[in-house]
Amino acid sequence: MPTPEPRTDTKAGPFAGLQPARLWQLFEELTRIPRPSKKEEAVLAWVDAWAESRGLELRKDAIGNRLVRVPGSAGREAAPAVALQAHVDMVSEKHSWSTFDPDAGKILIQREKDWIVAPETTLGADNGIGVVLMMYLAESTDLPHGPLELLFTVDEETGLTGAAQLDPAMVTAPTLLNLDSEEDGFLYIGCAGGADTTLHFERERRFVADGWSGVSISVSGLSGGHSGGEIHLDRGNSLKLLARTLREIGVRTPFRIHSISGGNKRNAIPREARAELVLAPSPDAMHRVEEAVAASLEAARAHYGSREPSVAMTAIAGAPAAAALDEPDSRRLVALLTAIPNGVLAMSQSIPGLVETSTNLAVVTTKSNADGGGISITSSSRSSDRQAMEEAVDTLASIGALAGCRIESFDKYGGWKPAPESKVVRLAAGVHQRLFGTGATITAIHAGLECGLFAEKFPGIDMVSFGPDIRGPHAPGERVSIPSTEKFARWLGGVLTEMSA
Template sequence: MVEHLEPEPFWAHFTQLTKIARPSRHEEPVIAHVTAWAAERGLRLRSDSTRNLVIDVPATPGREDAPMVVLQGHLDMVCERQPDSPNDPTEGRIELLRDGDWLTADGTTLGADDGVAIAAMMALVEDEQAPHGPLQLLMTVAEEVGLEGANGLDGSLLDGKILVNLDSEEDRKLTVGCAGSTDSWVRAPASRAPLDPSSVALSVTAEGGLGGHSGMQIQLGRANAIKYLGRALREVGAQVPLRLASLDGGKSRNAIPRDATAVIAVAAGDAERVRELLAQSEATIRDEYAKTDPDVSLVAADSEPPADAWTAAATDELLDVVALIPTGPLALSPDFDGLVETSTSLGEAITEGDVLTLHSLTRSSNDAAMPGVLGTLEAAARRAGGEVEFKHNYGGWRPNLDSPALAALRVAYDRSFDDTPIVTAVHAGLETAVIGDKVANLDMISFGPQIESPHSPDERVSIPTVERFWTLLVGFVDELSQPTNGHAR
């Protein structure tokens, strides 16, 4: 599938990674793979208590006096799959598909986020034609679940003062800042009671949305399955009595939910009317998302009646709180045109006993905007008689447009390409935000190839931009190790 693509060593390593299970918090197989690779080359490898890896790479001849540069990416990936796909990234089963200039996977996430970084680092070390100063390869774990690896990093393992993050997803963009994030869990306990023996149950599934990354793609206005399922049930419940037995949806905190399912109980004589009302709601929702998610749908199927369900009053309260949870862009950046500054995304709904938990991820590059959004979530929980738990993950990475690393990257870019790069920030979490707090005076930059729809089975990477990414990486480490560029000691 990737034979004869350039650079060949990169694609060889990338293909190997697709065959290795690497879900967040379960990176042991890929850690073993990288450890064996380093041992084969006699490279010193160290790790910290969080399982992050640091590999020391000597300079190429003549570049020994150049400053130490840290190349960084994460080992884990979001393991999403279509329900009917025989492939499963959690088991190392990713089937590559080529569609013209794009590489994607059959029914699953591809893992270009961030297999691109790991493959590039390994290929660079093996490339005898790529001059560089001393390098440290920092490979973190559990990035996709709140940057846990970076948060647990032992900063004393790093000796470099320049850090190059290889986890950006837009070609021609040089990233110099990112949003911080906070997780929230609104937990709403509500009264449940046995069902009337004459009740019937329906399983209602919201599906067909495109989903995507809740930071990088939040500005696209895509459908959130939990939100529009809750909306439909709320609309139906305004006309026909119903009781909610369960509501579950979403698979990843940082992915826009593509599907969600609720089990409801209604009087036997109302079942057909409920189906009609759901069809009406579906038509309105499809119209709303006709441009962004044309295939969204609501599917109602007969279900085995559960032993109990939330009471009618509790059902109303819970559907109200789903409606009150904000989702989508909330403010635009005043510094970069078209960039979202603040957003929140309802990523998961979980039913456990009599408690409905709604897990959101709020992002902002403006730390001062966070309290207002979190206050809204707290108010929603209080209205439902529940409580909210917050987990602050990291603050924003503030841009430094006078960065020497940025200046060197511009030189390498101009030398390699005819177009002009865009210097920007991203509305997503990059580990630079955390690592910069752990290692003083780090000069940081981030770039990568074009990756679209990460965190969803539609994830794909542009093959030509991978070659551009590689060219820029090789040129950048060369520029940073030149004795006349101002970086050398």
């Protein structure tokens, strides 16, 4: 098994003195293991070594999921089994200027009062805290519980692949506790389904004549965040802001697009975007571009205010590209990016304050002519209503068709229908009331949980999803609450004890 590298931050360490000590020790180890989606080999080896060192039964399926069976405590061996589930992969995001990189197992970690924070990258508390909680509770000698099935799934963040391809024979428990939610005291009993759509704008870049000048337009400084759980916050989308800026430029001076790029995760709101342009010969072309960028930045600051205090846009002159889209195709591409829906499309009619349907313009990439040329535009849509989901995907496909795009739809997954009166929901809510003196908040989430796929694979399974406070998942600055993690460990332990009584 790969050995995690030594820490590179403070001498005392941000985890010093935290309780439960073993839980935080496991999490510290986990933060030093590279585990981006689709590259989970190192973290799976870590899980395997942990299970084997304790003599626990370990099963693997073809996609790479792991299931570890833990015997029940003395006197509770015959209790019904309970499955606990978390995914081992994480979203690896970093500020462009940072020397830290989660893909290399290098995360700067700090303690800020009651929070563990990764100021320059993602932390991986989503869903690393769930992973180590399962291990911690399985190791505990003073927590009575029945037989446990610990399910470690892969590749959740880029399409729920592990859950979608899970071998259903691995799980036998009639109840599943998903540990992938991020609000203290909340019980999630339903989730959105989703689908990704890519519009391939396939146009060849053509020769740029002498006299044209080059300029790079960039958008940066945005907050980003989870495209499901934080889409309702109306944060800036760098690709939409870039498209509006290019429209402003086009009003003032002709240009051609060499490349556009922005975003790198389908489930993250893009924070940065860039376009490389060539400008038609004109003595004041650059001045007009600068005016357009300044106007666009002023409009963005006026609209977003305190939601995006660090938004920035720049125009930097440079050498012109040798080839670019022609002017009509450049205008058509800007119109396409402008027309693509982004943000909340509809609110739930049954749960106040819950987003029902949304679309996130997530990733844009430009291929070289050698690779076929063209620009790929990927959007991620979510909805708890199947018909609304189909309409969101159809809208994207129709807009793409009008622009002459090749259309690809993929990674569709179903939702999880709420069952507020289920046995495990009532039991978990009761344990929260008994331990903490307050009721749990029972709701659903506008994000894809693996529970949606488990509901299809295991008809009739009783499920709930919960977890500690995690802020800013999928973006640099991700943090996890120390006291709520300790509280959640008590809550989860209490649920397991009561279920096996």
